[in-house]
Amino acid sequence: MSIIHNLPYEWLVGLRYTRAGKRSGRNSFISFISLISVSGIALGVAALIVVLSVMNGFQKEVTDRMLSVLAHIEVFDPRGTMPNWQAAMRDALKNPAVKGAAPFVETQGMLLRDGVMRPAVIRGILPAEEHKVSDAARQVRQGSLTALVPGQFNIVMGYALARSLGIGIGDKVTMLLAQAQTTPAGMLPRTRTFTLVGIFEAGHYEYDASFAFVHLEDAQKMERLDAPSGLRLRIADMHAAPAVAQELKAGMPGALRIRDWSEQNATWFAAVQTEKKMMFIVLTLIIAVAAFNLIASLVMTVTEKQADIAILRTLGSSPRSIMKIFMIQGALVGMLGTLAGVGLGVLVALNIDVIVPFIERLLGVQFLPKDIYLISALPSDLRWPDVAKIGGVAVLLAFVATLYPSYTASRVKPAEALRYE
Numbered sequence: 001m002s003i004i005h006n007l008p009y010e011w012l013v014g015l016r017y018t019r020a021g022k023r024s025g026r027n028s029f030i031s032f033i034s035l036i037s038v039s040g041i042a043l044g045v046a047a048l049i050v051v052l053s054v055m056n057g058f059q060k061e062v063t064d065r066m067l068s069v070l071a072h073i074e075v076f077d078p079r080g081t082m083p084n085w086q087a088a089m090r091d092a093l094k095n096p097a098v099k100g101a102a103p104f105v106e107t108q109g110m111l112l113r114d115g116v117m118r119p120a121v122i123r124g125i126l127p128a129e130e131h132k133v134s135d136a137a138r139q140v141r142q143g144s145l146t147a148l149v150p151g152q153f154n155i156v157m158g159y160a161l162a163r164s165l166g167i168g169i170g171d172k173v174t175m176l177l178a179q180a181q182t183t184p185a186g187m188l189p190r191t192r193t194f195t196l197v198g199i200f201e202a203g204h205y206e207y208d209a210s211f212a213f214v215h216l217e218d219a220q221k222m223e224r225l226d227a228p229s230g231l232r233l234r235i236a237d238m239h240a241a242p243a244v245a246q247e248l249k250a251g252m253p254g255a256l257r258i259r260d261w262s263e264q265n266a267t268w269f270a271a272v273q274t275e276k277k278m279m280f281i282v283l284t285l286i287i288a289v290a291a292f293n294l295i296a297s298l299v300m301t302v303t304e305k306q307a308d309i310a311i312l313r314t315l316g317s318s319p320r321s322i323m324k325i326f327m328i329q330g331a332l333v334g335m336l337g338t339l340a341g342v343g344l345g346v347l348v349a350l351n352i353d354v355i356v357p358f359i360e361r362l363l364g365v366q367f368l369p370k371d372i373y374l375i376s377a378l379p380s381d382l383r384w385p386d387v388a389k390i391g392g393v394a395v396l397l398a399f400v401a402t403l404y405p406s407y408t409a410s411r412v413k414p415a416e417a418l419r420y421e
Contacts (some may be wrong), residue, residue: 011149015071034297038337040290041394048347048390049382052276053349055203055387057379059293065204067261068135069211071232072241073098074264075246078256081227089231091252097244100132103228105219110189111157111212112174120161120212122175124219124228131341133232136200143169143198152218156198158208171196171384177222188244192222230257269352287394291335291401298330298405302412309412319410326406327399336390348388352380 075088078319081105083087089101105124110117127145131137137145148154155173167173177190194214202208206401217227235244241260262269302309324380348355356378360366367378 008056009328013233017187019183030365033366034294035331037290037294037297038333038340040293041287041337041398042335042341042344044283044290045338045390045394046288047286048280049342049345049387050348050352050380050385051283051316053380053382054343054352054378055276055279056381060206060381061379065202066207066208066265067238068139068357069204069207070201070261070264071133072194072235072238073233073245073258073260074230075233075248075252076230078255079255080229081225083227084232087230088252088254088256092248095244095247097237097247098233099236100234101231102126102129102133103230104232105216105223105225105229107177107219107223108174109178111161111165113167113171116165117176118158118161118210120210122212122214122219122222124214124223126216127392130213133180133234136202139200139202140198141201143196145198145200147197148213148218150215153192153194154197155194155212155214156200157196157212158210159211161212162196162207164209164279165339169196169199172305175222176360185190189368189413190222197214200212221250227420252362284393284397287397291334291397294330294333294398294401296401298326298331299408301329302326302405306408306412309409313412315358319395322404322412323410325411328400330402330405331395331399334395334401337398338394340393341386343389349380349382352378 026231049244051303071082075092076082085103089103092098092101098294103126107122109120111120118152127137127148130145136156140156145156148156154177165173171197171284172193175192198213200208200213202211214222220228221335222225233248241315242262245258245260249256252258297419312322312325356367
């Protein structure tokens, strides 16, 4: 209590005006408007925190599922093949950030079964080395990745691709590659019959519906290559992939082409970032509306307190001090709303895995059907920099909202205000 009494009088008066008045119904109405302002700011801040956390959660979930199939970094030789891939792999592993490496061949083709044709990305791998660069082995739901034996022309494909072709384990499928071959009948696409020995589910529909794995040697035979196309690398921190890629370019000999996972999916990540920015702007308008309510409540307070302002002026208060009183009042309302919103938003974002299932059970609905979205639970990834940014914007808008009413209060003339008192 002694700390409060030691505050400058502008703070004391501003704190008093923030509390509900008891002298008249008009005072109570002004306090009600202030309460609405606090609630509006709190709801806007909480909504923004929850929405951005959910969007971050979706981005993280999708990224993790993408990288369960994709490598963090890919290394290519401009000549199309990498005959000295073992030496290149040793050079890559010298970088402490690189935790695994494996050769691969990748091509595009068509898979044909009983008149049904589907496009696919065909990746040739070494099954024993694949666990070093991806989670494909753990995602196989039927069969096994180790069934990819060189020379037997076996294939493992995504569950959506297998379902669209109508095939199961042990069935045959014909692969057609774009590279043509000369035959007595003319130019025909290169074909080969493969046996389905495994079905995987990455949880990302694009890859489950278009990816297939074959043995590295079989892929080289199909492509008529004498060496792998390049190397796939996995690093300790996937977010450091662009920096590690630059280090590898400088440290590995030869004119190698090196790209990281964010470069491969640049369009998708740009779209997500744009969506997050637009959502931030749209939801910030909720806070802006609450700030307009704050302006209205402060203007009404200034009108109600004109006699008090005049008395303070006659006692020696400067226009600057009067302005400071109402800026303090508005800023306190804004900070109170921001703190309440941050608390509510963080609480919901951290417990969304409990709150959403409760609402689903209560309403008897399912917001994310697994057969459509492939994600049955609403993900949330709370990031404290986002919370700080949202809180800062809310406080700034509340402070800006105090400027006009505070300036109006500082212009009150004592003689005119006290004329009818």
